[in-house]
Amino acid sequence: MTQPGTETNPLRVAIIGSGPAAFYAVEHLFKQTDLVIEVDMFDRLPTPFGLVRGGVAPDHQKIKTVTRVYHQLASHPRFRFYGNVEFGKHIHLADLKEHYHQIVYATGAQTDRHLGIPGENLKGSHPATEFVAWYNGHPDFRDCQFDLLHERAAVVGIGNVAIDVARMLCRTPEELATTDIADYALEALSRSRIKEVYLLGRRGPAQAAFTNPEIKEVGELADADVFTRPDEVELDELSRASIEQDKVTQKKVEILQGYALRKPTGKSRKLYIRFLVSPVELIGNEAGHVSGMSLVRNVLYQTEAGTLASKPTDHFEELPVDLVFRSVGYRGVPLPGVPFHERWGVILNQKGRVIDPETQGPRVGEYTAGWIKRGPTGVIGTNKPDSVETVNCMLEDLVQGSILRPAQPDAASAEQLVRERQPRYFSYADWLRLDEIEVLRGKALGRPRVKFTRIEDMLAALGRS
Amino acid sequence: MTKIKNILATKGTNVITIRPEQSLKEAVATLTKHNIGALVVVDAAGRLAGIISERDIIRAAARRDDVFTQPVSEVMTRSVITAVPNDDLRSVLQTMTNKRFRHLPIVEHDKLLGIVSIGDVVKAQLDQYQGEIDTLQTQIIKGEPQ
Numbered sequence A: 001m002t003q004p005g006t007e008t009n010p011l012r013v014a015i016i017g018s019g020p021a022a023f024y025a026v027e028h029l030f031k032q033t034d035l036v037i038e039v040d041m042f043d044r045l046p047t048p049f050g051l052v053r054g055g056v057a058p059d060h061q062k063i064k065t066v067t068r069v070y071h072q073l074a075s076h077p078r079f080r081f082y083g084n085v086e087f088g089k090h091i092h093l094a095d096l097k098e099h100y101h102q103i104v105y106a107t108g109a110q111t112d113r114h115l116g117i118p119g120e121n122l123k124g125s126h127p128a129t130e131f132v133a134w135y136n137g138h139p140d141f142r143d144c145q146f147d148l149l150h151e152r153a154a155v156v157g158i159g160n161v162a163i164d165v166a167r168m169l170c171r172t173p174e175e176l177a178t179t180d181i182a183d184y185a186l187e188a189l190s191r192s193r194i195k196e197v198y199l200l201g202r203r204g205p206a207q208a209a210f211t212n213p214e215i216k217e218v219g220e221l222a223d224a225d226v227f228t229r230p231d232e233v234e235l236d237e238l239s240r241a242s243i244e245q246d247k248v249t250q251k252k253v254e255i256l257q258g259y260a261l262r263k264p265t266g267k268s269r270k271l272y273i274r275f276l277v278s279p280v281e282l283i284g285n286e287a288g289h290v291s292g293m294s295l296v297r298n299v300l301y302q303t304e305a306g307t308l309a310s311k312p313t314d315h316f317e318e319l320p321v322d323l324v325f326r327s328v329g330y331r332g333v334p335l336p337g338v339p340f341h342e343r344w345g346v347i348l349n350q351k352g353r354v355i356d357p358e359t360q361g362p363r364v365g366e367y368t369a370g371w372i373k374r375g376p377t378g379v380i381g382t383n384k385p386d387s388v389e390t391v392n393c394m395l396e397d398l399v400q401g402s403i404l405r406p407a408q409p410d411a412a413s414a415e416q417l418v419r420e421r422q423p424r425y426f427s428y429a430d431w432l433r434l435d436e437i438e439v440l441r442g443k444a445l446g447r448p449r450v451k452f453t454r455i456e457d458m459l460a461a462l463g464r465s
Numbered sequence B: 001m002t003k004i005k006n007i008l009a010t011k012g013t014n015v016i017t018i019r020p021e022q023s024l025k026e027a028v029a030t031l032t033k034h035n036i037g038a039l040v041v042v043d044a045a046g047r048l049a050g051i052i053s054e055r056d057i058i059r060a061a062a063r064r065d066d067v068f069t070q071p072v073s074e075v076m077t078r079s080v081i082t083a084v085p086n087d088d089l090r091s092v093l094q095t096m097t098n099k100r101f102r103h104l105p106i107v108e109h110d111k112l113l114g115i116v117s118i119g120d121v122v123k124a125q126l127d128q129y130q131g132e133i134d135t136l137q138t139q140i141i142k143g144e145p146q
Helices: A020-030 A067-074 A093-099 A128-135 A160-170 A173-177 A183-190 A212-220 A237-242 A247-260 A380-400 A411-421 A428-443 A455-461 B004-008 B024-034 B054-063 B089-099 B118-142
Strands: A011-016 A037-043 A079-083 A102-105 A125-127 A152-156 A196-200 A224-228 A269-274 A277-284 A290-302 A308-319 A323-326 A353-355 A362-368 B038-042 B048-053 B103-108 B111-117
Touching (some): A020 A380, A079 A411, A237 A290, B004 B089, B024 B038
Parallel strands (some): A125 A323, A152 A196, A152 A323, A224 A269
Antiparallel strands (some): A277 A290
């Protein structure tokens, strides 16, 4: 049997997920000019681009322009998009093995990690990821309720998501009105009575994950003052030594120390960035709603390998808050029939080859890329080297002949399967029409786009049911 | 912030180890078979006993001719710096560079989870920089407001 990758016998690849890692895998596959490769990309949502559409904050439109690169890739004649098709529901691993030589799981990290403290599930305590998906118009989360009529909110965590959430809570309706935030979220945030937002970091300013532009940005909000506490942004000896050679982090600390000197300027909201504190309990009122949290002060210590980690002291304080957003990290969701590392929330893999937990050897034809492969870390572009590594394994295995042997390795039979299982699938052409309508709806309002947030509405917009 | 567990996540679950009483001949064979530069030495209970690297073996060979029959325990490095999955990539890179060691066993609750090499750590750091550069370039080149 001849090796696939030729005009008459193209290499057929299925990719589950359509975020950055999925598209960078496509990019590297299509770079192989000596091979004829066909890629079918599946997403459970009708719309592509994963967290670029559903995660990146609406007030960071520039970051979303990366989709232009993905759009070019999607225009390749051997690329197909099957949106609104869910792996494990409409199509299964056994189906894919019938139609493809190689399968890539690039489903990202869709859920949140738990804090593991009492009161975590009180009313008013939410995973930050749900809030993010909500304001970004994700169909699964559009009906979530966030009571923004309270005055004090805490965001637990100090990564990109945490700072996005804090910033979105501090934005004015005017600032939000020029973004592609979901309509209902714009309305809810416009009526928000939030006055104080606390961003709570476990470690110190020298260990904060956010970037310097992100931290500068919150210092320039139209109607929110930002503060830090002098005692919390003063560096301890260990932190000082750790950033001696690191100008970027020194600058970050300088900016944060500057916020400690700021005086209220009469803006209507206040954002307090706190360091070296961890919530140990959420406190509820009679109605079972969050009314505060108990915080413990932390100190830093150095691990054997050099990390400055936090440990609790016996100093506690109480912070009265009515809303809590938990943002201590995204985590992957297992896919039916695919080996999963429960603790780390990733698919078991070696350089992107899916590993069988029994034999500890690779599962033929199955691969993974992006956050579901390595965990939620890095910026959008970090997925590029990650996906390249995975695709290189795929190419090596192709040469070795270690691929699936599908009975029906042709585009038409795969399309027929999708059509049978999910007649309401979205092609890339469908998405382009939807995109055009969204952008057009936005134009009238001076917004980048007005998103459809219900699958029914997306179908209706295309004249389908 | 990238953690050591993000590197470990893509390295499978199989850690290549050797027992202290095994011979250097077996150690060399194992290193060659798996094309790696160091082995974690674990005792019968699976606890970390030390680490043995190519360098340890070379040093032993310089001392005596019948090196291959020696047990691993005679040659291995006993005081091993270890990391936990939550260690920061950047701190680990700094520590490995400053203290000049190339293999770092990852241990959690006394259980050996894996080993990362300086190569793994440098690659992860490079990927991160490359990703940041790429993201910035995309925004500069393609990011003119519509």
